[in-house]
Amino acid sequence: MNKSERTRQDIIEKTAVLFNEQGFAGTSYKHLMAATGLSKGCIYGHFESKDDLALAVFDFNISKLTSYFEERISKKENSVDRLLVYPTTLRNFLTLPAWEGGCPILNTSTEADDTHPLLKNRASNALISWQNKIEQLILVGIERGEIKSSTDVTELAVVIVLMIESSVMQTKVTGRLLELNIAMGFLEKMIRNIAR
Template sequence: MSKAERTKQFIIEKTAPIFNAKGYMGTSMNDIMHATGLTKGSIYGNFENKDEVALAAFDHNFGAIVSYIRLKIEARPKMIDKLLVYTETYRNFLKLSFLKAGCPILNTSSEADDTHPMLRKKAVNALKLWQTSLEQYIEIGIKTNEIKATTNAAEFSAILMSLIEGAVMQAKVTGDSTVLNFTMDFLEKMIKELKA
């Protein structure tokens, strides 16, 4: 990795948590400079503008979640247990450094849906990837007779994602994880009831 690539990666790693916590509009160039200890010129020497930093920060934040969940899922042989990784992860999101500020998909979606088309596109693609992954696990489970053949993979995945994101939002806003725990308990039951 070249010095320029290392500097770029350093900027992304230092600013990603700030963008996730404060959003695109709330993150200033001063925040970026303060987090990195770099001058405005150094930052703009590596990124064309704040948009580029924000897009890279989103990729970094989402990539951290994907890597974490993928690692947990790969360690489990059964499809039901793979699906339970999602409830376990989001139940404990406040304890995970990369999720402490909330889910980057949710945070980015609520801000960028009408104001930042490029970030909105990133959030849409992240949602599609998440839904596709869930659907694939369910479809594999149906083929291997681990999951009921009557399960609608698209429907179940959409409901699971919506419940997770809604519960995370409530826990983040209120600072109270009661609703989050109720929701994850409910989802765990739903997932276990998929068993063939």
Template sequence: MSKAQVTREHIIQQAAVVFNQQGYAGTSMSDIMQATGLKKGGIYNHFKSKDDLAVAAFDFSVGLVQTHYTEALRGQRHAIVRLRTMVAAFCSLMANPPTVKGGCPILNTAIESDDTHPTLRRQARQAMDNWQRLLAKIITLGIKHQQVDASTDPEAVATVIISTLEGGLMMTQLYGAPDHLRHAQQHLLDYIETLKI
């Protein structure tokens, strides 16, 4: 990797933390400069704008989450086990983030970019679509292999899982109390058991 590529990756990694904790609107270029140890010109040598950097930082954060899920699911074949693993992976990632602190980057970005930043909103929707598709695929394959009840609606279950996890995380962050996410996790684990044949 060239020196320029190393610098670019460093900027993205440091900016990802700042954006995820402070939001796009709450992050100034001075914040990015402080986090990276670079001057404004050094940052703009690698990114056209704050928007360009925010999108790259979001993609980096989501990539970390996706890698975490991929590693957690490795070797798991049964649909019910895979769903339980996804729930546990989300909760462990939010409780002990490997790199990007501040909660779920998809939730944070979706809320903040609602109408104010269409590019970030589009990125957040795409990341959410990928997560929903993954869960729905696990359920669909579970139905096919007679591991999940055939009457199960994959899209509905994916929505319930994501909404419950994100809601539990939001309450945990709001109140500074991990019990909310733990309650959401336990509820989902019980719910997933009802999907078995």
């Protein structure tokens, strides 16, 4: 990685939490300059626009979050245990470094659904990709005989994603873990019930 690429990556990493917490509209160039210690011209030298930087930051945040879960999932042998990584890990999402500022999919979707088509598209693709990964985990489990063959793969994947996202939203808004823990406990039961 050359100096220019390192600077570009440094800008992305230093502004990642800022965009995730404050959103696209709430993040000004003053904020970006304060976070990076760079001038507006230097930032523009590495990104065509604030939109360009926001998209790169979203991709970085999703990659960080995906890697966080994939690392934990890869340590589990059984498909049911792999699916259980989501609810067991998310019980403490407020303290997870990968979720600093909240879920980037949820935060971006909420802000960009009617205001920023490019970010909305990125968030939509991230949701679809996540759902597809969960479907793959379930299908592998069925093939291995670890998950009941009668399991509706798409239905379960959709419910997992929706329960997680809505629980995270409620916890971020209220600052309470009670409802999140109830929802993740329910999700754990659902996942254990598909085991063969």
